[in-house]
Amino acid sequence: xxxxxxxxxxxxxxxxxxxxxxxxxxxxxxxxxxxxxxxxxxxxxxxxxxxxxxxxxxxxxxxxxxxxxxxxxxxxxxxxxxxxxxxxxxxxxxxxxxxxxxxxxxxxxxxxxxxxxxxxxxxxxxxxxxxxxxxxxxxxxxxxxxxxxxxxxxxxxxxxxxxxxxxxxxxxxxxxxxxxxxxxxxxxxxxxxxxxxxxxxxxxxxxxxxxxxxxxxxxxxxxxx
Amino acid sequence: xxxxxxxxxxxxxxxxxxxxxxxxxxxxxxxxxxxxxxxxxxxxxxxxxxxxxxxxxxxxxxxxxxxxxxxxxxxxxxxxxxxxxxxxxxxxxxxxxxxxxxxxxxxxxxxxxxxxxxxxxxxxxxxxxxxxxxxxxxxxxxxxxxxxxxxxxxxxxxxxxxxxxxxxxxxxxxxxxxxxxxxxxxxxxxxxxxxxxxxxxxxxxxxxxxxxxxxxxxxxxxxxx
DNA sequence: GCTAGCATTTGAACATGTTCAGTTCGGAGG
DNA sequence: CCTCCGAACTGAACATGTTCAAATGCTAGC
Numbered sequence: 001x002x003x004x005x006x007x008x009x010x011x012x013x014x015x016x017x018x019x020x021x022x023x024x025x026x027x028x029x030x031x032x033x034x035x036x037x038x039x040x041x042x043x044x045x046x047x048x049x050x051x052x053x054x055x056x057x058x059x060x061x062x063x064x065x066x067x068x069x070x071x072x073x074x075x076x077x078x079x080x081x082x083x084x085x086x087x088x089x090x091x092x093x094x095x096x097x098x099x100x101x102x103x104x105x106x107x108x109x110x111x112x113x114x115x116x117x118x119x120x121x122x123x124x125x126x127x128x129x130x131x132x133x134x135x136x137x138x139x140x141x142x143x144x145x146x147x148x149x150x151x152x153x154x155x156x157x158x159x160x161x162x163x164x165x166x167x168x169x170x171x172x173x174x175x176x177x178x179x180x181x182x183x184x185x186x187x188x189x190x191x192x193x194x195x196x197x198x199x200x201x202x203x204x205x206x207x208x209x210x211x212x213x214x215x216x217x218x219x220x221x222x223x224x225x
Numbered sequence: 226x227x228x229x230x231x232x233x234x235x236x237x238x239x240x241x242x243x244x245x246x247x248x249x250x251x252x253x254x255x256x257x258x259x260x261x262x263x264x265x266x267x268x269x270x271x272x273x274x275x276x277x278x279x280x281x282x283x284x285x286x287x288x289x290x291x292x293x294x295x296x297x298x299x300x301x302x303x304x305x306x307x308x309x310x311x312x313x314x315x316x317x318x319x320x321x322x323x324x325x326x327x328x329x330x331x332x333x334x335x336x337x338x339x340x341x342x343x344x345x346x347x348x349x350x351x352x353x354x355x356x357x358x359x360x361x362x363x364x365x366x367x368x369x370x371x372x373x374x375x376x377x378x379x380x381x382x383x384x385x386x387x388x389x390x391x392x393x394x395x396x397x398x399x400x401x402x403x404x405x406x407x408x409x410x411x412x413x414x415x416x417x418x419x420x421x422x423x424x425x426x427x428x429x430x431x432x433x434x435x436x437x438x439x440x441x442x443x444x445x446x447x448x449x450x
Numbered sequence: 451g452c453t454a455g456c457a458t459t460t461g462a463a464c465a466t467g468t469t470c471a472g473t474t475c476g477g478a479g480g
Numbered sequence: 481c482c483t484c485c486g487a488a489c490t491g492a493a494c495a496t497g498t499t500c501a502a503a504t505g506c507t508a509g510c
Binding site: 030108114115116171172187188198214218223 | 255331332333334335336338339340341348393394396397405408409412413415416419423429432436439440443446447448
């Protein structure tokens with residue numbers, strides 16, 4: 001009497017996921033019906049719900065997959081690259097690259113942003129571990145850089161949040177190859193690099209340090225750091 | 226043969242809106258059914274759709290109302306207050322005050338954030354005029370302050386965006402009387418005031434001006450300013 | 451090989467947002 | 481006062497996400 005997860009289970013799950021994503025990509029998230037997905041995957045409607053608690057959960061599973069792929073890819077590309085600016089550039093641009101064909105349904109990730117109770121809310125309890133994984137990569141990206149205590153504390157969360165903004169920007173970006181978003185990423189990173197340089201300069205630090213300290217204290221107060 | 230909008234129409238619309246909000250406040254947005262609303266307002270289900278294109282549109286109408294109330298209130302409270310810091314404080318805290326009892330359904334405003342096509346998307350075409358109205362108040366708030374060209378260009382949009390974040394924060398804020406959000410607002414405003422002081426100081430401006438210029442240029446490039 | 455038990459799968463039923471073909475009715479035009 | 485048009489409203493029908501009781505069929509243990 002052992003709990004045996006049968007292998008064909010994973011296959012079916014995989015099949016449903018792949019089928020759903022293909023349809024989402026082709027017709028959009030709204031238009032595609034759970035019945036469409038089931039029919040295309042040649043299973044009953046209920047089967048999809050055996051593996052995914054909701055339609056949005058399919059997109060969430062996709063995003064988990066993206067994050068694993070992305071982490072692997074980035075850690076590979078990072079070998080021997082040590083500058084913070086360059087590492088973050090690789091991190092963010094490769095994420096855009098991975099997501100670029102999925103803008104039609106990526107927005108589903110944000111559907112429950114305004115609902116703290118929902119298990120799929122970007123900021124909610126239910127996505128805590130995904131957030132942690134995502135922030136971990138940012139922490140790795142900046143690990144070897146020379147940063148003030150405050151920056152080390154703040155940057156991972158700040159970058160994670162900014163990167164959510166980037167994804168939203170990507171979704172709205174109709175420019176050729178989403179250059180607009182790529183450019184914006186580079187622009188922001190340049191400014192960040194500049195700002196970090198300042199905080200490390202003996203000349204400017206005396207002014208910026210108390211500023212940083214205030215920011216950190218404020219966010220700790222709010223339970224965000 | 227004139228197109229006569231009958232007065233009882235507005236009454237019914239008002240009734241449906243009020244009834245819906247009462248239910249949303251009491252039971253939450255998800256739980257409350259369009260049939261519940263119609264029943265409570267003693268009209269047919271279809272009546273609600275005669276006045277509001279969707280359930281979320283009811284919340285959107287509520288928010289329009291909030292914005293009008295808020296604008297009036299703030300312009301009143303602003304009389305004789307001229308400091309940027311204080312004016313923004315009044316603006317934001319009074320908004321929190323107005324919204325504080327409606328956190329249960331406020332999140333519905335963000336439901337279509339990830340869908341550029343949706344008429345109710347916060348960043349979409351369909352809400353352009355609401356955005357314009359909202360930004361106008363921020364523009365008024367800072368109108369009399371001494372600000373660099375760049376700040377004048379950037380602040381209204383930036384503040385509007387930050388204020389969206391504030392609302393999201395409010396929704397997630399479970400602290401007593403939402404002090405957490407209020408404190409955060411004050412903290413951020415203090416930092417902003419500090420930053421503005423710097424950009425106006427002959428000593429620091431030479432460093433910050435090119436920084437600001439880059440930010441402005443970047444956002445103009447992205448079509449955001 | 452047999453069987454019990456559980457993972458897997460089914461498809462009809464359900465809940466709820468939304469649509470729509472009609473019905474009602476107030477008032478403008480005669 | 482009558483007629484007619486269109487605003488206001490009705491409620492049944494529809495679409496689709498989701499649930500669930502029942503069916504199926506592996507596989508572990510014998």
